[in-house]
Amino acid sequence: MKPASASPGGELCIMDASGHQQLTWRLDRSDEISAARAAFEHWLTQGYTAFGALTRTQAKHAIKTFDPAMEEVILVPRIVGG
Amino acid sequence: MRHIERIDNSIVAHANRMDDALKSPVRTPAWRQLGTQGSRWIRNWHDARAREQQAIRAARRAERRALTLLLRILSADQRRDFRQHGHIHVTGASSGSRYRIRVAPFANIDVLACNGIVAHRLCVQPMGELPIFDVIAGQILYLQDPGAEEGFLRHANIHPTRHDEFMSRLPG
Numbered sequence: 001m002k003p004a005s006a007s008p009g010g011e012l013c014i015m016d017a018s019g020h021q022q023l024t025w026r027l028d029r030s031d032e033i034s035a036a037r038a039a040f041e042h043w044l045t046q047g048y049t050a051f052g053a054l055t056r057t058q059a060k061h062a063i064k065t066f067d068p069a070m071e072e073v074i075l076v077p078r079i080v081g082g
Numbered sequence: 083m084r085h086i087e088r089i090d091n092s093i094v095a096h097a098n099r100m101d102d103a104l105k106s107p108v109r110t111p112a113w114r115q116l117g118t119q120g121s122r123w124i125r126n127w128h129d130a131r132a133r134e135q136q137a138i139r140a141a142r143r144a145e146r147r148a149l150t151l152l153l154r155i156l157s158a159d160q161r162r163d164f165r166q167h168g169h170i171h172v173t174g175a176s177s178g179s180r181y182r183i184r185v186a187p188f189a190n191i192d193v194l195a196c197n198g199i200v201a202h203r204l205c206v207q208p209m210g211e212l213p214i215f216d217v218i219a220g221q222i223l224y225l226q227d228p229g230a231e232e233g234f235l236r237h238a239n240i241h242p243t244r245h246d247e248f249m250s251r252l253p254g
Contacts, residue, residue: 015220017211018140019147049230051223060155060223062230074151076220077212081239082188082205 010068012036014043014075025068033068040066040073047078093124141213148213155219170218175228177235183218189241191221206238 009026023039025032044050044064051060052073060074098121153161160170172181182192182200191204208220224234 013151015208015210015212015216017144017213019144019213019216020151049224051227051230056154059157059226062227072154074155074219074223076223077208077210079206079220079224079234079237080209081237082207 008071010036010071010073012039012073012075014039014048015077020074027068036068037066040075043075048075049078050075094128096124144213145215148215148219152215152219152222155222160222170222172222172225174231175226176231181225183221185214185218187214189239190218191238200243202243203241204235204238205241206234 009024009029009032012023012025013020014023023036025036027033040050050063050066050073052063052067052070053060054070056072060072063070063073066073153164156164156170160172164170168185170183172183173179174181180194181204182194184190184192188207189203189205191206192200193202193204195201206221207217212220221234224230
């Protein structure tokens, strides 16, 4: 549970062989938001699909643009039939 | 110190003693050359074993992280299902189809008919060497999104039900 004084923000989870990489940002830090947006757009061009929600408890849906108001965004690699 | 670590340390100490004995200015006979190779083999074996254990620890760490992420995206019912039965039921967001996702490396999505039996199985997963729980989390995210489910199903390979599942459908 975040302390009351902490600025709200979000988390970007990028799935990989290590489980997932995490990138966090706070709404009052434009540099962190820019870094998260750059990572988001980079992985989308690599074929990843992003799923996000405004709060962690909500069901996630596919998104195409980065929204720093989202608390959690998960990037899933391109799918392939087995 | 654990028993296996005592054994490893004694092997390395023995290899070091052999090396010291062989550092002689006298021309080494064949059996001493064999001893040098033996100590080198022991060290290589020890290094390979340490690397293997490191890889196992890294893989376990990845699985734990992936499981944490999976449990975060599940609903309360799905979490209970997963803990009790080891599978997860998902309803397709656009098709309304019912799926059962098992913890298996391939063909782990069962498409359920109205009466609950397995109609056929789907094999489709995110690319790359992801931990198994990340694969399942990705499958759930795709199936539960109305826009993503259709594309997900288009990529899927369809497998028939297993023999035991088919036999269970026969009367008698």
